[in-house]
Amino acid sequence: MADKKFHALVCCRAGMGSSMMLKIKIDQVIKENDLPIETEHGNLDSLIGFNGDFVITMPDLTDELNADDRVPSAVGITNIVDKAEMKEKLTAWLAEHNA
Numbered sequence: 288m289a290d291k292k293f294h295a296l297v298c299c300r301a302g303m304g305s306s307m308m309l310k311i312k313i314d315q316v317i318k319e320n321d322l323p324i325e326t327e328h329g330n331l332d333s334l335i336g337f338n339g340d341f342v343i344t345m346p347d348l349t350d351e352l353n354a355d356d357r358v359p360s361a362v363g364i365t366n367i368v369d370k371a372e373m374k375e376k377l378t379a380w381l382a383e384h385n386a
Contacts, residue, residue: 291323292323292324292325293323293324293325293340293341294327294338294339295324295325295339295342295362296329296334296337296341296342297309297310297327297328297342297343298334298342298343298344299330299348300331300348301330305345305367306329306330306344306345308367309344309367310326310343312370313326313377316373316374316377317377320374320378322378324381327339331348334352334357334358337359340359341359341360341361341362341380342359342360342362343362343364343377344361344364345364345365345367346364347363348361348363349361360380362376362377362380363376
C-alpha cells in the first residue's frame with residue numbers, strides 16, 4: 288500500500304479490557320492486510336497531546352469524538368472480534384484519506 292504510515296489511537300473510556308482486545312484484533316487485521324497503520328493503546332485521557340491521524344474506538348464514542356475539533360477523525364467498531372468489520376472500516380478510512 289502507501290509509503291506513509293498512519294498513526295491511530297485505539298481507546299475506550301477507561302482503556303481497559305475492551306479497547307485492549309480491540310487493539311489486538313486491529314493489529315491482526317493490519318498485519319493480515321498490509322495496511323499502512325500503526326496503533327497505540329490508551330483511554331480518553333490519552334487524547335490529550337495525541338498527534339496521530341485517527342482514533343479507533345467503540346461506536347458509543349464515535350459521534351462524541353468526531354464532534355470535537357481537537358480530536359482527529361474517529362472510527363467506531365461495533366463488534367470487537369469481527370475482523371471483516373474492522374477491515375472494511377479501516378480500508379474505508381484509508382480510501383477517504385487517499386492512502
